[in-house]
Amino acid sequence: MQPTAASFAELAAQLADIGRHCYAQGWVLGTSGNFSAVVSRDPLRLAITTSGVDKGLLTAGQIVEIDGDGNVVAGSGRPSAEASLHLTIAEVRHAGAVLHTHSIWSTILSDATAAAGLAIEAYEMLKGLDGVGTHEHREWLPILDNTQDWRAAAPRVESLLNEQPNAHGFLIRRHGLYTWGKDLAEAKRQVEILEFLLEVMGRKRGMTWQP
């Protein structure tokens, strides 16, 4: 994956568009969710949403630029408390954009199994994930336990990403979904693919009656 060549201002505008889109889909209600894109790779700089903003009304002015330690270097506001997760993913996965949603189905399914992850297998829609060329694919979405200290948890996330090099995202228990892409368009596509498949997995678990 290659980082995008867009400027901070361009990325901030695109992040605001994607944030309002995800809100309209019902995936980031009530100030939940956070989104980032890589402004530069060396040194690492991210454009990232600030904390506590209504994604239905998200503007480019609510995006800040942070460095690799999470310090704000442009814009004003407090970056998301999960900024260290975004930085870790951007580094380990060489991602150009990281999106995090709090949908109904990711919340429920992250909690529906005692296993360390959720398998999604043999759906045509899986072909929308980067590098997947056939429906004969088994996607394993790891599930992490939730925490309020993602800075301390960064090594755990880094290990997980290294142990599961084929994972296109992960779930946090009773919390939501993280996915990423080489740029914002790919990350947006992967959010839609995974949210669709989580809805399929959730709704089929509700079918108990045979006609």
Add this chain to the structure above:
Amino acid sequence: MQPTAASFAELAAQLADIGRHCYAQGWVLGTSGNFSAVVSRDPLRLAITTSGVDKGLLTAGQIVEIDGDGNVVAGSGRPSAEASLHLTIAEVRHAGAVLHTHSIWSTILSDATAAAGLAIEAYEMLKGLDGVGTHEHREWLPILDNTQDWRAAAPRVESLLNEQPNAHGFLIRRHGLYTWGKDLAEAKRQVEILEFLLEVMGRKRGMTWQP
């Protein structure tokens, strides 16, 4: 919580926006729901929606100002029959805004248990509630029986609010959700948080099949 410093006209316009937004989400169909904001604290004055209006078409002209006894002091129209509930909440909780929705899930879940309330626990989304800083939180939403005489029921509601000082809202059985905030933005955020969590709680109860 501090009341807002906005004028009646400003609050009426904001209430109309929020009403149309809640309608678009499917939470106040068929003239259901009512919304208020504090115009002044001493004496207590509320801007509140009038009775029987279509929230999908809500305008500022359909908002009236009432005093602490529920009498209209500005605007025309009959205030909501539940105005006394809004007044009680504004006083006891020092709320700047009170929102009441009639969603599918609040209607169902208010009726799904014989208990006096519904527990929602350990979800990240709970952090969107005022003063909650971790997902390790147990929100207890009390459930009140429904009535058509909220003026007579005001002492019962006042007792409940005093007995449950940590509750961020309550349900009325087969009726809907009440929540509030220091201002309209916070109240809107809490409606979204609670409606989201009620949908999660409702949908997970529909999952009976294990793959």
Add this chain to the structure above:
Amino acid sequence: MQPTAASFAELAAQLADIGRHCYAQGWVLGTSGNFSAVVSRDPLRLAITTSGVDKGLLTAGQIVEIDGDGNVVAGSGRPSAEASLHLTIAEVRHAGAVLHTHSIWSTILSDATAAAGLAIEAYEMLKGLDGVGTHEHREWLPILDNTQDWRAAAPRVESLLNEQPNAHGFLIRRHGLYTWGKDLAEAKRQVEILEFLLEVMGRKRGMTWQP
């Protein structure tokens, strides 16, 4: 109930608005559904949607005026095949507007019982129905068998409406919902109330798991 005093042109424009609104709600997909309003009472004249039009794109030009025998007296196009149902309801119930939707939940619930109707009881939302002043109300929605000859079935419908003078609507099995009102605003409100309650009744039937 009193018929409205609006002209055919005004009613046609309002019917088009309501049709597009119901389409956006998912209640009249694929050219399904039909809507009417009384232009004059004596002689009886209805403005009614024509057959086979896409309600998402409904225009006033796709509404015709018919007389009490179902003959077109203004506008061009073939009136809905269910025009005789609209005429019967307008006469027997003295309705000013009649709305018919084909929603998911009305389709399923009309078929979920062998009984001659569906009871909906003790919900606050019932107060949105004409003349209902308390949630302590039991609405009985009769269910009719479907047919392709509504002209022949008109006496059956007339009997049903006379036998059930308190019903605010009825279901047709595997087909949908009919409701009405003294004018289009009331009929629209009642569609929303009944569709909401049908969704509540349908979704609660899916809750099998107790936490």
Add this chain to the structure above:
Amino acid sequence: MQPTAASFAELAAQLADIGRHCYAQGWVLGTSGNFSAVVSRDPLRLAITTSGVDKGLLTAGQIVEIDGDGNVVAGSGRPSAEASLHLTIAEVRHAGAVLHTHSIWSTILSDATAAAGLAIEAYEMLKGLDGVGTHEHREWLPILDNTQDWRAAAPRVESLLNEQPNAHGFLIRRHGLYTWGKDLAEAKRQVEILEFLLEVMGRKRGMTWQP
């Protein structure tokens, strides 16, 4: 059925409209789905969506014209990998337009039975399908196994279409729905009818509790 007389440019604009509409309905998330319309019958030429585009942002410039062998003859971009399916349907069914959606319910229901198809019977909504004049109709939607080589599978699809001359569409297992029509308006109507009925069939399978 007769092919439409519209030009490639007109059809490309109409396909873009329909693509964005289907995206808004949630039927073609994450670049899934593909749509075509017949530009000429002899020789056969199709306007068809290109591969990997976001249907929420679909423009006429993302539509190409292909010949009967699937070669691009106008516009730029790679035609959908399922172009051979569109060509086969256009030929065998004399269809003027072919639409393919990846909805939640078509994905689930295509996988909910071991049978070679899904029966949908006795719903009024079936009358929206071409040539169906009564609800007393049994639609049999064949289910094909999925593949990544639709060119090789074309004879299998052609046989199926010939063996099931009354089918208005078919499902591909864990993949989605294909339907068609004499023109785009009819094909759009049939997508809505079939998606509605699939949602009804899926949701009724979730109703396990009797009040």
